Amino acid sequence: MARRTDSNLAAPDDLDARKATILEAVVAEHIDTAQPVGSSVVAASADLDVSSATVRSEMVALEREGYLAQPHTSAGRVPTDKGYRYFVDHLKSGVLGTAQQLQVRDFFASVRGEVEDVLEQTSTLLSQLTSYTSVVVGASHAHASILSAQLVNLDPRHHLLVAVFSDGSVIKHSIVPTFESTHAEVADASQQLNALLIGTSLESRVQVPSRHDNEAALVRDAVSALHAAQPVMDGEHVFIGGSSKVAEVFDGVETVRKVLAILEQELLVVSLVQDILDQGLSVAIGSEHGYEPLSACAVIVAPVMIDDAPAGAVGLLGPTRMKYREAMAAAEVVSRHLSRHFAADDDVA
């Protein structure tokens, strides 16, 4: 529903230094203990030299303003989504541990193979780095132009349309016309098709032959099959790594189930990531992304740019109390490596 807590706009950063310190201390502490945090530990931990009583009175203010919440009267405070939001907005960006930096470097130095394989393995890497579930979304192929299109004769009644795109993607689509065709007819149609489609993209309409012979019919079938394939080209390339982490990182079977159920719907995951990017965010916390079943989650995204054009994204999904600094650093580093890896001046090693 609501995209962003709107009071944010009205009075951004309306926290004085001490409140900020306290809030950050609470969030940090809660992130690594998973427990409500009390005034005394904050008074001790943060470098403010005040008593717990002072902290306490600040906390009631923070609670009144919606940054903190109390599970019950005699418990410590827990950050709200708004609290987390403040925390990440004021997070000085961290760096990856050297061991992990090395792991990323090694990975990208040695990774080989088709784009899909690289992306898949990247998602595994990212999830290992962070122990959160990772998402890697490939670029949309919609704008790529066709370099080659051919019709292959499987048997008299089954043909396969294979199209190769300028970005190196390949799609296939089976064509089952109502009539039989000879080898020669198919080969002929294949040639016509190739001539017709080369240089076009999936978005452009092409002029199909209107003749009534078999070849023309084949060509028409093929072209419409191809354009029907467009949604496939947009959807098919999301890779999810470490879904088992969901069971480690969330508590409550019900939450685990809900999150897994979302992850199963890959299209939905793609649009989730896209939505967050469109909002210009790099982190979506709790209900900010509007997907109710993920209200216990935070999602970190980092766009992948190839030659300054958007070309997909990497993401991490964890509980709202995730380790933002490390996770954001990991996502950024990996996305940067990925961008470089696919940049025009390609791999040398």
Next chain:
Amino acid sequence: MARRTDSNLAAPDDLDARKATILEAVVAEHIDTAQPVGSSVVAASADLDVSSATVRSEMVALEREGYLAQPHTSAGRVPTDKGYRYFVDHLKSGVLGTAQQLQVRDFFASVRGEVEDVLEQTSTLLSQLTSYTSVVVGASHAHASILSAQLVNLDPRHHLLVAVFSDGSVIKHSIVPTFESTHAEVADASQQLNALLIGTSLESRVQVPSRHDNEAALVRDAVSALHAAQPVMDGEHVFIGGSSKVAEVFDGVETVRKVLAILEQELLVVSLVQDILDQGLSVAIGSEHGYEPLSACAVIVAPVMIDDAPAGAVGLLGPTRMKYREAMAAAEVVSRHLSRHFAADDDVA
């Protein structure tokens, strides 16, 4: 480790009628209550007219022989893996509920698209039918012969090998030679390649040209890339449906995590299914399949045959106390439909 409890071979079916009835009652009851079952409910439920005391004494025998176990002294009995094994071995095959039969029929009547799409959707179907996690393994493409092979010029230093197989599968592999090539050279190499590879399979070695010109080098690169792709062809086609069911159906976060971790490794899942089929089993219970992390699971498999040749399998993964009859029926029906769907005399509707 041990494939099958070996006492099975020594004395198969060594249970008299009454023991069998009791064992079956215990298993059935435990399957739908998830509780240890006591002698009295067995005495009441089964159609044997004996007192609970008698049942009790039979139960100690069944426990001594390893079919049942007792969580603790004053609790009812729970089936062991061996108990479940007996149960499924003596299960008269069930039939699907009519609603579900209809669902399957409708599904296969309306499903369209490429093989991969059909398999993927089938895995979703299977998991919806049973509320267990499903696995659909596609056929190995290793024996298919090549109908077409071409080299497409992406840019002077990057080419894409695209091969189409007789079973309708397509693979691509990028070729990055150390030298630049002109459009014409690539087209030429593509022709040579096509001539060279048509009719061969991935298993057969082909004679590559030994000349030293660019075209020959391209052809050599392409051929070796193709043969390197063989493992890909074997692995890449497993579809897992309803992994979120894992969180519904197992209790204990740890179990959920372990099972999900296994499911992430798709190659492992393929060999699991293959192993079970190789043992000639249709169900593997607990430790029978030798995958320790899955010792709390039962796996049901049903082979898919296309024109009497093995062509993949469908499977279901649930807790050992799963609803075997229904799940086995679902797996069988779906595998049968799938077989028919891909049979040579193809879809008419």
Next chain:
DNA sequence: CTTGGCACTCGGTAGAATTGAGTGCTAACA
């Protein structure tokens, strides 16, 4: 061989008591 009877076991539940982390408030202090 079966069965009713019986003592016994032991996990689960319910209630009461206790603990203690943490709060909010207030009065005094700088």
Next chain:
DNA sequence: TGTTAGCACTCAATTCTACCGAGTGCCAAG
């Protein structure tokens, strides 16, 4: 006016106790 020590209060969590009862194993009689 902001800060703090002190204190009463709250309430989840823990511990303890008692007890219940489902279920067993055993035995002696049918």
